[in-house]
Amino acid sequence: MRALRTALRATLLAAGLGGCREGVLAAAGPIGDAENQILWETFGAMLLVVVPVILMILAFAWWFRASNPRATYRPDWSYSGKVEFSIWIVPLLLILFLATLAWSGSHDLDPYRPLPSDRKPVRVEVVSLDWKWLFLYPDYGVASINELAVPVGTPVDFRLTSGTVMNSFFVPQLGSQIYTMAGMQTRLSLQADQPGAYRGLSAQFSGDGFSDMGFTVRAVDAAGFAGWIAAAKASPGHLDNAAYDRLAATHAAAAPTRFGAVDPGLFDHAVAAATASAHRPMSATNGVMCAPRRTQGTL
Template sequence: MKASKAVRWAASLPMLLLLILTTTGCTEKFVVLDPKGPIAEQQRDLIIISTVLTSIVIVPVLILTAIIIWRYRDRKGRKAKYTPGWEHSTKLEVIWWGIPIVIITILAIITVKGTYALEPSKPLVSDKKPMTIQVTSLDWKWLFQYPEQGIATVNYVKFPEDVPIRFEITADSPMNSFWIPQLGGQMYAMSGMAMTLYLQADEQGAYWGSGANFTGKDFTKMYFDVHAAPQDEFEQWVSEVKASSPVLTLDGYKRLSEPAASDIRTFSAFPEGLFEMTVTKYASSHNHGLSWEDIQKVQIEE
Protein backbone atom coordinates (compact mmCIF):
# COMPACT_ATOMS: atom_id res chain seq x y z
CA MET A 1 0.00 0.00 0.00
CA LYS A 2 2.78 2.41 0.88
CA ALA A 3 4.54 1.69 -2.39
CA SER A 4 1.40 2.34 -4.44
CA LYS A 5 0.88 5.70 -2.74
CA ALA A 6 4.46 6.69 -3.45
CA VAL A 7 4.03 5.72 -7.09
CA ARG A 8 0.85 7.79 -7.37
CA TRP A 9 2.57 10.82 -5.83
CA ALA A 10 5.56 10.43 -8.16
CA ALA A 11 3.26 10.21 -11.18
CA SER A 12 1.11 13.16 -10.18
CA LEU A 13 3.95 15.64 -9.71
CA PRO A 14 5.07 15.69 -13.39
CA MET A 15 1.44 15.96 -14.48
CA LEU A 16 0.92 18.91 -12.11
CA LEU A 17 4.07 20.61 -13.41
CA LEU A 18 2.98 20.09 -17.02
CA LEU A 19 -0.47 21.51 -16.24
CA ILE A 20 1.04 24.61 -14.64
CA LEU A 21 3.38 25.19 -17.58
CA THR A 22 0.69 24.81 -20.24
CA THR A 23 -1.99 26.88 -18.49
CA THR A 24 0.30 29.76 -17.61
CA GLY A 25 1.89 30.01 -21.04
CA CYS A 26 5.40 29.15 -19.85
CA THR A 27 6.00 27.33 -23.11
CA GLU A 28 5.99 30.65 -24.97
CA LYS A 29 7.56 34.04 -24.46
CA PHE A 30 5.87 36.33 -21.95
CA VAL A 31 5.23 39.24 -24.32
CA VAL A 32 3.48 41.23 -21.58
CA LEU A 33 6.74 41.19 -19.60
CA ASP A 34 8.74 42.30 -22.64
CA PRO A 35 7.41 45.85 -23.16
CA LYS A 36 8.42 48.02 -26.11
CA GLY A 37 6.66 51.24 -25.14
CA PRO A 38 6.16 53.59 -22.16
CA ILE A 39 2.62 52.42 -21.36
CA ALA A 40 3.53 48.73 -21.44
CA GLU A 41 6.59 49.39 -19.26
CA GLN A 42 4.52 51.00 -16.52
CA GLN A 43 1.94 48.22 -16.71
CA ARG A 44 4.68 45.60 -16.42
CA ASP A 45 6.04 47.35 -13.32
CA LEU A 46 2.55 47.28 -11.78
CA ILE A 47 2.27 43.55 -12.48
CA ILE A 48 5.65 42.82 -10.88
CA ILE A 49 5.04 45.03 -7.83
CA SER A 50 1.58 43.54 -7.26
CA THR A 51 2.91 40.00 -7.62
CA VAL A 52 5.73 40.60 -5.13
CA LEU A 53 3.45 42.24 -2.56
CA THR A 54 0.79 39.51 -2.73
CA SER A 55 3.51 36.84 -2.55
CA ILE A 56 4.41 38.14 0.91
CA VAL A 57 1.11 36.61 2.07
CA ILE A 58 0.54 33.82 -0.45
CA VAL A 59 3.98 32.13 -0.27
CA PRO A 60 4.11 31.79 3.56
CA VAL A 61 0.49 30.57 3.61
CA LEU A 62 1.23 27.87 1.02
CA ILE A 63 4.38 26.81 2.87
CA LEU A 64 2.61 26.71 6.25
CA THR A 65 -0.28 24.75 4.74
CA ALA A 66 2.11 22.06 3.53
CA ILE A 67 3.93 22.00 6.88
CA ILE A 68 0.70 21.74 8.88
CA ILE A 69 -0.67 18.94 6.68
CA TRP A 70 2.58 17.02 7.01
CA ARG A 71 3.13 17.64 10.72
CA TYR A 72 -0.41 16.85 11.87
CA ARG A 73 -1.14 13.96 9.51
CA ASP A 74 -2.59 10.79 11.00
CA ARG A 75 0.29 8.41 11.66
CA LYS A 76 1.70 6.25 14.41
CA GLY A 77 4.11 7.89 16.80
CA ARG A 78 2.92 11.42 15.96
CA LYS A 79 4.57 13.84 18.43
CA ALA A 80 2.92 17.10 17.35
CA LYS A 81 1.29 18.84 20.29
CA TYR A 82 -2.51 18.66 20.30
CA THR A 83 -4.20 21.62 22.07
CA PRO A 84 -7.96 21.59 21.36
CA GLY A 85 -8.58 24.17 24.09
CA TRP A 86 -6.55 26.88 22.33
CA GLU A 87 -8.70 29.69 20.95
CA HIS A 88 -6.83 33.01 20.89
CA SER A 89 -3.41 34.58 20.43
CA THR A 90 -3.07 38.34 20.22
CA LYS A 91 0.33 38.07 18.58
CA LEU A 92 -0.94 35.75 15.82
CA GLU A 93 -4.08 37.85 15.30
CA VAL A 94 -1.95 40.95 14.74
CA ILE A 95 0.26 39.08 12.27
CA TRP A 96 -2.41 37.48 10.09
CA TRP A 97 -4.65 40.56 10.06
CA GLY A 98 -2.06 43.34 10.22
CA ILE A 99 0.21 42.23 7.38
CA PRO A 100 -2.62 41.77 4.80
CA ILE A 101 -4.12 45.13 5.76
CA VAL A 102 -0.78 46.87 5.23
CA ILE A 103 -0.26 45.11 1.89
CA ILE A 104 -3.79 45.91 0.67
CA THR A 105 -3.30 49.56 1.64
CA ILE A 106 -0.03 49.75 -0.30
CA LEU A 107 -1.64 48.02 -3.30
CA ALA A 108 -4.57 50.43 -3.20
CA ILE A 109 -2.27 53.47 -3.25
CA ILE A 110 -0.18 52.05 -6.10
CA THR A 111 -3.29 51.06 -8.08
CA VAL A 112 -4.95 54.47 -7.72
CA LYS A 113 -1.78 56.28 -8.83
CA GLY A 114 -1.31 53.87 -11.73
CA THR A 115 -4.94 54.19 -12.82
CA TYR A 116 -4.66 57.97 -13.15
CA ALA A 117 -1.20 57.85 -14.70
CA LEU A 118 -2.26 55.26 -17.29
CA GLU A 119 -5.61 56.80 -18.26
CA PRO A 120 -5.96 55.50 -21.88
CA SER A 121 -7.21 58.79 -23.35
CA LYS A 122 -4.44 60.82 -21.71
CA PRO A 123 -1.96 62.11 -24.36
CA LEU A 124 1.61 60.91 -23.98
CA VAL A 125 4.33 63.40 -23.16
CA SER A 126 6.38 63.83 -26.33
CA ASP A 127 7.96 66.53 -28.47
CA LYS A 128 6.44 64.84 -31.53
CA LYS A 129 2.92 65.38 -32.82
CA PRO A 130 0.62 62.39 -32.22
CA MET A 131 -0.59 60.45 -35.25
CA THR A 132 -4.20 59.29 -35.44
CA ILE A 133 -5.21 55.80 -36.52
CA GLN A 134 -8.90 54.87 -36.55
CA VAL A 135 -9.64 51.25 -35.68
CA THR A 136 -12.85 49.40 -36.52
CA SER A 137 -13.53 45.90 -35.22
CA LEU A 138 -15.35 43.78 -37.81
CA ASP A 139 -16.37 40.11 -38.01
CA TRP A 140 -13.64 38.72 -38.00
CA LYS A 141 -11.00 41.28 -38.95
CA TRP A 142 -9.59 44.70 -38.06
CA LEU A 143 -9.87 47.77 -40.29
CA PHE A 144 -7.31 50.55 -39.77
CA GLN A 145 -7.91 53.97 -41.29
CA TYR A 146 -5.24 56.68 -41.50
CA PRO A 147 -7.18 59.97 -41.79
CA GLU A 148 -4.01 62.07 -42.12
CA GLN A 149 -2.45 59.84 -44.77
CA GLY A 150 -5.70 58.90 -46.52
CA ILE A 151 -5.04 55.15 -46.63
CA ALA A 152 -6.56 52.09 -44.95
CA THR A 153 -5.42 48.57 -44.10
CA VAL A 154 -6.92 45.30 -42.91
CA ASN A 155 -5.20 43.21 -40.23
CA TYR A 156 -2.01 45.26 -40.52
CA VAL A 157 -0.99 48.51 -38.87
CA LYS A 158 2.24 50.42 -39.38
CA PHE A 159 3.44 53.61 -37.72
CA PRO A 160 6.67 55.49 -36.93
CA GLU A 161 8.70 54.61 -33.84
CA ASP A 162 8.91 57.13 -30.96
CA VAL A 163 5.72 58.83 -32.16
CA PRO A 164 2.60 58.84 -29.93
CA ILE A 165 -0.24 57.04 -31.68
CA ARG A 166 -3.81 58.10 -30.96
CA PHE A 167 -6.00 55.07 -31.62
CA GLU A 168 -9.68 55.88 -32.06
CA ILE A 169 -11.51 52.58 -31.61
CA THR A 170 -15.05 51.49 -32.47
CA ALA A 171 -16.89 48.38 -33.67
CA ASP A 172 -19.18 47.51 -36.55
CA SER A 173 -19.69 44.07 -35.02
CA PRO A 174 -20.07 42.52 -31.55
CA MET A 175 -17.95 44.14 -28.83
CA ASN A 176 -14.30 43.18 -28.97
CA SER A 177 -11.07 44.14 -27.20
CA PHE A 178 -8.17 45.80 -29.05
CA TRP A 179 -4.83 44.64 -27.68
CA ILE A 180 -1.14 45.03 -28.57
CA PRO A 181 0.50 43.30 -25.55
CA GLN A 182 4.01 44.76 -25.95
CA LEU A 183 2.71 48.33 -26.28
CA GLY A 184 -0.12 48.49 -23.76
CA GLY A 185 -3.26 47.05 -22.27
CA GLN A 186 -6.61 46.30 -23.81
CA MET A 187 -9.25 48.80 -24.94
CA TYR A 188 -12.81 47.76 -25.71
CA ALA A 189 -14.16 48.30 -29.23
CA MET A 190 -17.91 48.96 -28.92
CA SER A 191 -20.53 49.89 -31.49
CA GLY A 192 -21.86 53.42 -31.17
CA MET A 193 -18.79 54.56 -29.22
CA ALA A 194 -15.36 55.90 -30.15
CA MET A 195 -12.80 54.98 -27.50
CA THR A 196 -9.38 56.64 -27.35
CA LEU A 197 -6.14 54.86 -26.60
CA TYR A 198 -2.64 56.38 -26.70
CA LEU A 199 0.27 54.04 -27.33
CA GLN A 200 3.86 54.41 -28.48
CA ALA A 201 6.62 52.09 -29.67
CA ASP A 202 10.03 53.09 -28.34
CA GLU A 203 11.89 50.97 -30.85
CA GLN A 204 11.28 49.67 -34.34
CA GLY A 205 10.18 46.09 -34.75
CA ALA A 206 7.35 43.70 -35.55
CA TYR A 207 4.75 43.13 -32.84
CA TRP A 208 1.56 41.15 -32.45
CA GLY A 209 -1.96 42.39 -31.90
CA SER A 210 -5.29 40.66 -31.46
CA GLY A 211 -8.89 40.78 -30.40
CA ALA A 212 -9.22 39.52 -26.84
CA ASN A 213 -12.97 38.85 -26.74
CA PHE A 214 -14.98 35.87 -27.94
CA THR A 215 -17.01 37.10 -30.93
CA GLY A 216 -18.07 33.99 -32.77
CA LYS A 217 -16.83 31.29 -35.12
CA ASP A 218 -13.57 32.85 -36.38
CA PHE A 219 -12.64 34.97 -33.37
CA THR A 220 -9.30 33.13 -33.14
CA LYS A 221 -8.36 34.65 -36.51
CA MET A 222 -8.82 38.22 -35.26
CA TYR A 223 -5.13 38.97 -34.94
CA PHE A 224 -3.14 41.61 -36.77
CA ASP A 225 0.48 42.46 -37.49
CA VAL A 226 2.01 45.59 -35.99
CA HIS A 227 5.14 47.22 -37.39
CA ALA A 228 6.97 50.19 -35.87
CA ALA A 229 9.37 51.66 -38.44
CA PRO A 230 11.62 54.69 -38.94
CA GLN A 231 9.79 57.81 -40.15
CA ASP A 232 11.21 57.67 -43.68
CA GLU A 233 10.32 53.99 -44.06
CA PHE A 234 6.78 54.70 -42.90
CA GLU A 235 6.37 57.54 -45.41
CA GLN A 236 7.72 55.33 -48.20
CA TRP A 237 5.22 52.62 -47.27
CA VAL A 238 2.35 55.14 -47.37
CA SER A 239 3.45 56.22 -50.86
CA GLU A 240 3.59 52.61 -52.03
CA VAL A 241 0.10 51.91 -50.70
CA LYS A 242 -1.28 54.99 -52.44
CA ALA A 243 0.35 54.01 -55.72
CA SER A 244 -0.47 50.30 -55.85
CA SER A 245 -3.61 49.60 -53.80
CA PRO A 246 -7.30 49.81 -54.75
CA VAL A 247 -9.76 52.32 -53.31
CA LEU A 248 -12.10 51.26 -50.52
CA THR A 249 -15.60 52.39 -51.51
CA LEU A 250 -18.77 52.33 -49.45
CA ASP A 251 -19.92 49.22 -51.28
CA GLY A 252 -16.50 47.71 -50.70
CA TYR A 253 -16.73 48.49 -47.00
CA LYS A 254 -20.19 46.92 -46.87
CA ARG A 255 -18.77 43.71 -48.34
CA LEU A 256 -15.74 43.91 -46.04
CA SER A 257 -17.96 44.19 -42.96
CA GLU A 258 -19.75 40.93 -43.73
CA PRO A 259 -18.78 38.11 -41.32
CA ALA A 260 -15.63 36.45 -42.65
CA ALA A 261 -11.94 36.23 -41.83
CA SER A 262 -9.49 38.16 -44.00
CA ASP A 263 -5.87 38.31 -45.02
CA ILE A 264 -3.81 41.51 -44.92
CA ARG A 265 -5.17 44.10 -47.36
CA THR A 266 -4.33 47.72 -48.18
CA PHE A 267 -6.38 50.54 -49.71
CA SER A 268 -5.15 53.74 -51.31
CA ALA A 269 -8.21 55.72 -50.17
CA PHE A 270 -11.47 55.36 -48.24
CA PRO A 271 -14.73 57.35 -48.01
CA GLU A 272 -14.27 60.54 -46.03
CA GLY A 273 -15.93 60.30 -42.63
CA LEU A 274 -16.32 56.50 -42.80
CA PHE A 275 -15.24 56.04 -39.18
CA GLU A 276 -17.67 58.71 -37.94
CA MET A 277 -20.47 57.15 -40.01
CA THR A 278 -19.77 53.77 -38.42
CA VAL A 279 -19.94 55.28 -34.93
CA THR A 280 -23.13 57.26 -35.52
CA LYS A 281 -24.81 54.28 -37.18
CA TYR A 282 -25.20 52.77 -33.70
CA ALA A 283 -24.99 55.92 -31.58
CA SER A 284 -28.71 56.36 -30.90
CA SER A 285 -31.67 54.17 -30.09
CA HIS A 286 -34.14 56.82 -31.35
CA ASN A 287 -33.82 56.08 -35.07
CA HIS A 288 -31.10 58.69 -35.50
CA GLY A 289 -28.58 56.13 -36.76
CA LEU A 290 -27.66 56.12 -40.43
CA SER A 291 -28.62 53.24 -42.70
CA TRP A 292 -26.46 52.31 -45.67
CA GLU A 293 -28.87 54.16 -47.96
CA ASP A 294 -28.57 57.27 -45.76
CA ILE A 295 -24.78 57.02 -45.79
CA GLN A 296 -24.71 56.79 -49.58
CA LYS A 297 -27.02 59.80 -49.86
CA VAL A 298 -24.76 61.84 -47.57
CA GLN A 299 -21.74 60.81 -49.60
CA ILE A 300 -23.42 61.84 -52.88
CA GLU A 301 -24.50 65.20 -51.45
CA GLU A 302 -20.94 65.90 -50.34
Protein backbone atom coordinates in the same frame (compact mmCIF):
# COMPACT_ATOMS: atom_id res chain seq x y z
CA MET B 1 4.41 9.20 -6.99
CA ARG B 2 1.50 10.19 -9.22
CA ALA B 3 1.57 13.74 -7.83
CA LEU B 4 5.32 13.88 -8.43
CA ARG B 5 4.89 12.87 -12.08
CA THR B 6 2.19 15.51 -12.54
CA ALA B 7 4.40 18.19 -11.00
CA LEU B 8 7.31 17.14 -13.22
CA ARG B 9 5.16 17.38 -16.36
CA ALA B 10 3.92 20.83 -15.33
CA THR B 11 7.49 21.99 -14.71
CA LEU B 12 8.64 20.78 -18.13
CA LEU B 13 5.68 22.47 -19.84
CA ALA B 14 6.34 25.72 -17.99
CA ALA B 15 10.01 25.58 -18.99
CA GLY B 16 8.96 25.28 -22.62
CA LEU B 17 7.02 28.53 -22.35
CA GLY B 18 10.31 30.39 -22.07
CA GLY B 19 10.40 30.51 -25.86
CA CYS B 20 7.06 32.34 -26.08
CA ARG B 21 7.87 35.99 -26.80
CA GLU B 22 4.50 37.32 -27.95
CA GLY B 23 2.62 37.68 -24.68
CA VAL B 24 2.13 40.40 -22.12
CA LEU B 25 5.35 39.45 -20.32
CA ALA B 26 7.40 40.41 -23.40
CA ALA B 27 6.44 44.08 -23.26
CA ALA B 28 7.69 46.34 -26.06
CA GLY B 29 6.27 49.71 -25.00
CA PRO B 30 5.72 51.98 -21.98
CA ILE B 31 2.15 50.82 -21.33
CA GLY B 32 3.15 47.17 -21.47
CA ASP B 33 6.11 47.84 -19.16
CA ALA B 34 3.89 49.62 -16.63
CA GLU B 35 1.33 46.82 -16.68
CA ASN B 36 4.11 44.26 -16.20
CA GLN B 37 5.34 46.18 -13.17
CA ILE B 38 1.85 46.11 -11.65
CA LEU B 39 1.62 42.38 -12.37
CA TRP B 40 4.91 41.58 -10.64
CA GLU B 41 4.19 43.87 -7.69
CA THR B 42 0.83 42.16 -7.20
CA PHE B 43 2.49 38.76 -7.53
CA GLY B 44 5.04 39.75 -4.90
CA ALA B 45 2.28 40.90 -2.55
CA MET B 46 0.55 37.54 -2.91
CA LEU B 47 3.81 35.75 -2.13
CA LEU B 48 3.98 37.67 1.15
CA VAL B 49 0.89 35.70 2.14
CA VAL B 50 1.44 32.39 0.40
CA VAL B 51 5.08 31.76 1.35
CA PRO B 52 4.72 32.40 5.12
CA VAL B 53 1.55 30.28 5.25
CA ILE B 54 3.30 27.35 3.56
CA LEU B 55 6.33 27.71 5.83
CA MET B 56 4.13 27.86 8.92
CA ILE B 57 2.23 24.73 7.86
CA LEU B 58 5.50 22.85 7.47
CA ALA B 59 6.91 24.26 10.72
CA PHE B 60 3.78 23.43 12.73
CA ALA B 61 3.62 19.93 11.31
CA TRP B 62 7.27 19.36 12.21
CA TRP B 63 7.17 20.94 15.69
CA PHE B 64 3.94 19.34 16.85
CA ARG B 65 4.82 15.88 15.62
CA ALA B 66 4.09 13.07 18.05
CA SER B 67 7.78 12.32 18.63
CA ASN B 68 8.69 15.85 19.79
CA PRO B 69 8.68 15.93 23.62
CA ARG B 70 9.32 19.71 23.68
CA ALA B 71 5.98 20.54 22.03
CA THR B 72 3.69 21.84 24.77
CA TYR B 73 0.12 20.57 24.79
CA ARG B 74 -2.23 23.47 25.65
CA PRO B 75 -5.85 22.38 25.27
CA ASP B 76 -7.15 25.52 27.04
CA TRP B 77 -5.19 28.06 24.97
CA SER B 78 -7.49 30.54 23.20
CA TYR B 79 -5.82 33.95 22.78
CA SER B 80 -2.53 35.59 21.86
CA GLY B 81 -2.17 39.32 21.33
CA LYS B 82 0.81 38.83 19.02
CA VAL B 83 -1.08 36.35 16.86
CA GLU B 84 -4.16 38.58 16.70
CA PHE B 85 -2.01 41.57 15.74
CA SER B 86 -0.22 39.62 13.01
CA ILE B 87 -3.30 38.10 11.39
CA TRP B 88 -4.97 41.52 11.20
CA ILE B 89 -2.13 43.92 10.41
CA VAL B 90 -0.62 41.90 7.55
CA PRO B 91 -3.88 41.64 5.51
CA LEU B 92 -4.67 45.29 6.19
CA LEU B 93 -1.25 46.39 4.92
CA LEU B 94 -1.62 44.21 1.85
CA ILE B 95 -5.08 45.59 1.09
CA LEU B 96 -3.76 49.14 1.50
CA PHE B 97 -0.84 48.39 -0.82
CA LEU B 98 -3.04 46.78 -3.49
CA ALA B 99 -5.61 49.59 -3.24
CA THR B 100 -2.88 52.19 -3.76
CA LEU B 101 -1.50 50.19 -6.67
CA ALA B 102 -4.93 49.89 -8.29
CA TRP B 103 -5.77 53.57 -7.76
CA SER B 104 -2.50 54.93 -9.14
CA GLY B 105 -2.39 52.40 -11.98
CA SER B 106 -5.96 53.19 -13.05
CA HIS B 107 -5.08 56.86 -13.40
CA ASP B 108 -1.56 56.51 -14.81
CA LEU B 109 -2.71 53.96 -17.41
CA ASP B 110 -5.98 55.66 -18.34
CA PRO B 111 -6.39 54.68 -22.03
CA TYR B 112 -7.73 58.15 -22.83
CA ARG B 113 -4.65 59.81 -21.35
CA PRO B 114 -2.10 60.93 -23.99
CA LEU B 115 1.39 59.51 -23.62
CA PRO B 116 4.07 62.09 -22.77
CA SER B 117 6.36 62.62 -25.74
CA ASP B 118 8.11 65.35 -27.67
CA ARG B 119 6.93 63.73 -30.91
CA LYS B 120 3.61 64.40 -32.56
CA PRO B 121 1.33 61.37 -32.12
CA VAL B 122 0.21 59.36 -35.12
CA ARG B 123 -3.58 59.24 -35.39
CA VAL B 124 -5.16 55.93 -36.32
CA GLU B 125 -8.88 55.22 -36.55
CA VAL B 126 -9.89 51.60 -36.01
CA VAL B 127 -13.09 49.85 -37.08
CA SER B 128 -13.71 46.24 -36.07
CA LEU B 129 -15.72 44.29 -38.64
CA ASP B 130 -16.76 40.67 -39.23
CA TRP B 131 -14.03 39.31 -39.01
CA LYS B 132 -11.28 41.74 -39.74
CA TRP B 133 -9.78 45.05 -38.59
CA LEU B 134 -9.88 48.24 -40.65
CA PHE B 135 -7.21 50.87 -39.90
CA LEU B 136 -7.61 54.42 -41.18
CA TYR B 137 -4.81 57.00 -41.21
CA PRO B 138 -6.72 60.31 -41.47
CA ASP B 139 -3.57 62.46 -41.61
CA TYR B 140 -2.20 60.49 -44.57
CA GLY B 141 -5.37 59.56 -46.47
CA VAL B 142 -4.63 55.82 -46.55
CA ALA B 143 -6.11 52.73 -44.93
CA SER B 144 -5.32 49.06 -44.43
CA ILE B 145 -6.99 45.83 -43.41
CA ASN B 146 -5.33 43.60 -40.81
CA GLU B 147 -2.04 45.50 -41.04
CA LEU B 148 -1.02 48.36 -38.77
CA ALA B 149 2.23 50.27 -39.24
CA VAL B 150 3.53 52.55 -36.48
CA PRO B 151 6.80 54.47 -36.04
CA VAL B 152 9.03 53.35 -33.17
CA GLY B 153 9.18 55.70 -30.20
CA THR B 154 6.15 57.72 -31.31
CA PRO B 155 2.79 57.66 -29.48
CA VAL B 156 -0.16 56.36 -31.46
CA ASP B 157 -3.57 57.80 -30.62
CA PHE B 158 -6.31 55.34 -31.53
CA ARG B 159 -9.96 56.19 -32.01
CA LEU B 160 -11.98 52.99 -32.14
CA THR B 161 -15.47 51.83 -33.00
CA SER B 162 -17.23 48.74 -34.32
CA GLY B 163 -19.16 48.32 -37.53
CA THR B 164 -20.86 45.24 -36.12
CA VAL B 165 -21.00 43.53 -32.73
CA MET B 166 -18.90 44.42 -29.69
CA ASN B 167 -15.22 43.52 -29.97
CA SER B 168 -11.95 44.07 -28.16
CA PHE B 169 -8.73 45.52 -29.61
CA PHE B 170 -5.61 44.03 -28.03
CA VAL B 171 -1.88 44.03 -28.83
CA PRO B 172 -0.44 42.01 -25.91
CA GLN B 173 3.14 43.27 -26.17
CA LEU B 174 2.13 46.93 -26.35
CA GLY B 175 -0.41 46.99 -23.54
CA SER B 176 -4.00 47.78 -22.74
CA GLN B 177 -6.93 46.19 -24.51
CA ILE B 178 -10.03 48.26 -25.11
CA TYR B 179 -13.54 47.51 -26.36
CA THR B 180 -14.99 48.60 -29.68
CA MET B 181 -18.75 49.15 -29.78
CA ALA B 182 -21.13 49.98 -32.60
CA GLY B 183 -22.22 53.60 -32.69
CA MET B 184 -19.74 54.53 -29.96
CA GLN B 185 -16.13 55.67 -29.81
CA THR B 186 -13.35 54.67 -27.46
CA ARG B 187 -9.77 55.90 -27.31
CA LEU B 188 -6.42 54.32 -26.60
CA SER B 189 -2.82 55.54 -26.54
CA LEU B 190 0.00 53.07 -27.18
CA GLN B 191 3.64 53.24 -28.19
CA ALA B 192 6.16 50.72 -29.51
CA ASP B 193 9.70 51.30 -28.24
CA GLN B 194 11.28 48.41 -30.12
CA PRO B 195 11.10 47.64 -33.85
CA GLY B 196 9.44 44.39 -34.80
CA ALA B 197 6.23 42.69 -35.84
CA TYR B 198 3.71 42.30 -33.03
CA ARG B 199 0.60 40.17 -32.99
CA GLY B 200 -2.74 41.90 -32.54
CA LEU B 201 -6.00 40.14 -31.89
CA SER B 202 -9.60 40.34 -30.81
CA ALA B 203 -10.03 39.52 -27.13
CA GLN B 204 -13.83 39.42 -27.34
CA PHE B 205 -15.76 36.48 -28.80
CA SER B 206 -17.89 37.87 -31.62
CA GLY B 207 -19.05 34.95 -33.74
CA ASP B 208 -17.81 31.92 -35.61
CA GLY B 209 -15.12 33.93 -37.45
CA PHE B 210 -13.70 35.28 -34.20
CA SER B 211 -10.49 33.24 -34.48
CA ASP B 212 -9.68 34.94 -37.81
CA MET B 213 -9.57 38.42 -36.28
CA GLY B 214 -5.81 38.73 -36.10
CA PHE B 215 -3.61 41.50 -37.42
CA THR B 216 0.06 42.47 -37.50
CA VAL B 217 1.53 45.60 -35.97
CA ARG B 218 4.70 46.61 -37.79
CA ALA B 219 6.84 48.90 -35.64
CA VAL B 220 9.44 50.54 -37.89
CA ASP B 221 11.74 53.55 -37.81
CA ALA B 222 10.73 56.92 -39.24
CA ALA B 223 12.09 56.09 -42.68
CA GLY B 224 10.36 52.73 -42.69
CA PHE B 225 7.06 54.32 -41.69
CA ALA B 226 7.37 56.93 -44.43
CA GLY B 227 8.07 54.11 -46.89
CA TRP B 228 5.02 52.17 -45.70
CA ILE B 229 2.80 55.24 -46.14
CA ALA B 230 4.24 55.82 -49.63
CA ALA B 231 3.59 52.18 -50.56
CA ALA B 232 0.05 52.45 -49.22
CA LYS B 233 -0.56 55.62 -51.26
CA ALA B 234 0.56 53.74 -54.34
CA SER B 235 -2.05 51.04 -53.78
CA PRO B 236 -4.94 51.15 -56.26
CA GLY B 237 -7.78 50.72 -53.79
CA HIS B 238 -10.14 53.63 -53.04
CA LEU B 239 -12.15 53.39 -49.84
CA ASP B 240 -15.21 55.63 -49.96
CA ASN B 241 -18.49 55.31 -48.08
CA ALA B 242 -19.96 52.87 -50.59
CA ALA B 243 -16.84 50.69 -50.56
CA TYR B 244 -16.88 50.69 -46.77
CA ASP B 245 -20.53 49.63 -46.71
CA ARG B 246 -19.72 46.71 -49.01
CA LEU B 247 -16.75 45.77 -46.84
CA ALA B 248 -18.83 45.89 -43.67
CA ALA B 249 -21.54 43.74 -45.26
CA THR B 250 -19.05 41.00 -46.18
CA HIS B 251 -18.87 38.69 -43.19
CA ALA B 252 -15.60 36.97 -43.96
CA ALA B 253 -11.94 37.01 -43.03
CA ALA B 254 -9.62 39.15 -45.13
CA ALA B 255 -6.00 39.11 -46.19
CA PRO B 256 -3.89 42.22 -45.43
CA THR B 257 -4.97 44.91 -47.89
CA ARG B 258 -4.06 48.57 -48.40
CA PHE B 259 -6.09 51.44 -49.83
CA GLY B 260 -4.28 54.32 -51.50
CA ALA B 261 -7.16 56.77 -51.13
CA VAL B 262 -9.71 57.19 -48.35
CA ASP B 263 -12.62 59.61 -48.26
CA PRO B 264 -12.40 62.12 -45.38
CA GLY B 265 -14.80 61.44 -42.53
CA LEU B 266 -15.03 57.71 -43.21
CA PHE B 267 -14.68 56.87 -39.52
CA ASP B 268 -17.63 59.13 -38.68
CA HIS B 269 -19.59 57.41 -41.44
CA ALA B 270 -18.81 54.03 -39.85
CA VAL B 271 -20.06 55.27 -36.47
CA ALA B 272 -23.22 56.74 -38.00
CA ALA B 273 -23.92 53.62 -40.09
CA ALA B 274 -23.61 51.37 -37.05
CA THR B 275 -25.84 53.70 -35.05
CA ALA B 276 -28.54 53.62 -37.73
CA SER B 277 -28.29 49.82 -37.95
CA ALA B 278 -28.57 49.46 -34.18
CA HIS B 279 -31.80 51.49 -34.14
CA ARG B 280 -33.56 49.46 -36.82
CA PRO B 281 -36.55 47.47 -35.58
CA MET B 282 -36.09 43.77 -34.95
CA SER B 283 -38.27 42.97 -37.97
CA ALA B 284 -35.75 44.71 -40.23
CA THR B 285 -33.00 42.33 -39.16
CA ASN B 286 -35.13 39.19 -38.96
CA GLY B 287 -34.63 39.22 -35.22
CA VAL B 288 -30.86 38.66 -35.52
CA MET B 289 -29.02 40.47 -32.72
CA CYS B 290 -25.57 38.90 -33.10
CA ALA B 291 -22.92 38.59 -35.79
CA PRO B 292 -24.05 36.69 -38.91
CA ARG B 293 -22.48 33.39 -39.76
CA ARG B 294 -19.31 33.28 -41.78
CA THR B 295 -19.70 33.51 -45.54
CA GLN B 296 -17.63 31.38 -47.86
CA GLY B 297 -14.27 32.65 -49.01
CA THR B 298 -12.24 35.69 -48.03
CA LEU B 299 -12.03 39.22 -49.29
